[in-house]
Amino acid sequence: MNAQLRQWNILIGICLLAMAAFAAYDLLVPKPSSAVNRASRHKMEIEVMQETGKLKTREAESVAIIEQNTWVEEANLIGPQVLDQVASTAKAQDVQMSAFRPQRSSTDGKVERIPFLITLQGSFPKIVAFVRNIEAAGNRIGVTTVQCASADGKSDAVTATVGLIAVRDLSQKKPPIETPKVTVNPETKPVTSEEKKKGA
Numbered sequence: 001m002n003a004q005l006r007q008w009n010i011l012i013g014i015c016l017l018a019m020a021a022f023a024a025y026d027l028l029v030p031k032p033s034s035a036v037n038r039a040s041r042h043k044m045e046i047e048v049m050q051e052t053g054k055l056k057t058r059e060a061e062s063v064a065i066i067e068q069n070t071w072v073e074e075a076n077l078i079g080p081q082v083l084d085q086v087a088s089t090a091k092a093q094d095v096q097m098s099a100f101r102p103q104r105s106s107t108d109g110k111v112e113r114i115p116f117l118i119t120l121q122g123s124f125p126k127i128v129a130f131v132r133n134i135e136a137a138g139n140r141i142g143v144t145t146v147q148c149a150s151a152d153g154k155s156d157a158v159t160a161t162v163g164l165i166a167v168r169d170l171s172q173k174k175p176p177i178e179t180p181k182v183t184v185n186p187e188t189k190p191v192t193s194e195e196k197k198k199g200a
Contacts, residue, residue, distance in 0.1 A: 069140050071114075072172040075105065078114055082166055085139055086118060093130040095122035112168040115144070120160045121151065127160045134164070141166055 071078050079102050090097045099119035106113050120127060127148065135143045145163035 066169070068138055069142070070111075070167045070169040070172075071140055072169055075112065075114060075168060078166050078168065079116070082116060082141060082164065085141060086116075086134065086164070089130055089134050090120065093122070093126050093133060095120050095126050095130045107170070110169065110171040112170055114166045114168060116164040116166070118162050118164065120162060122157065122160075124148065124156045124158050127158060131162065134162075 073081070083100055086100065087097060097118055097120055099117075101117045103115040103117055105115070120130065122130070127146075131143055131146055134141055142165045143162060144165050145161075147161045148158045149160075151157040151159050
């Protein structure tokens with residue numbers, strides 16, 4: 001009985017010491033003032049707003065890059081436009097295009113990939129310049145493969161097979177085509193069979 005009483009006394013003493021320690025901590029350690037808390041909270045809010053602004057700027061830049069390099073036109077309109085760009089770039093770089101072959105397109109989610117295969121003849125430096133110019137920003141054409149073979153073995157003339165790709169964004173909705181309104185002039189309305197008989 002005495003042993004149990006001593007154990008309870010020891011536990012009570014430990015609890016009292018712990019309470020005294022907490023009380024001393026509250027008295028000796030200064031609490032942060034409400035002004036400090038407000039300043040800290042305001043600083044955190046500013047940092048969050050700045051980081052949010054940076055993320056929005058990056059998102060806008062990414063969207064702009066995607067829009068510069070993707071198509072939203074109908075698939076049957078993309079091929080002729082790619083052909084025009086390839087032909088004009090080849091002419092500007094003094095490269096001859098002997099073949100332009102559309103390949104089978106593929107769809108992956110909201111993206112359609114429309115590949116093309118072209119054959120070029122010209123000097124190697126001019127072929128390189130053509131490739132750099134055709135995939136410049138704004139052309140919306142990517143270069144996937146370039147294979148060159150010497151044309152005669154005596155000069156830098158080569159025959160190049162270049163793979164191109166146009167990426168179509170299927171998530172972008174084109175504005176609906178407006179049907180032109182037809183106004184009927186009452187003076188030119190169709191003549192009925194009875195009016196024809198009267199006129200006769």
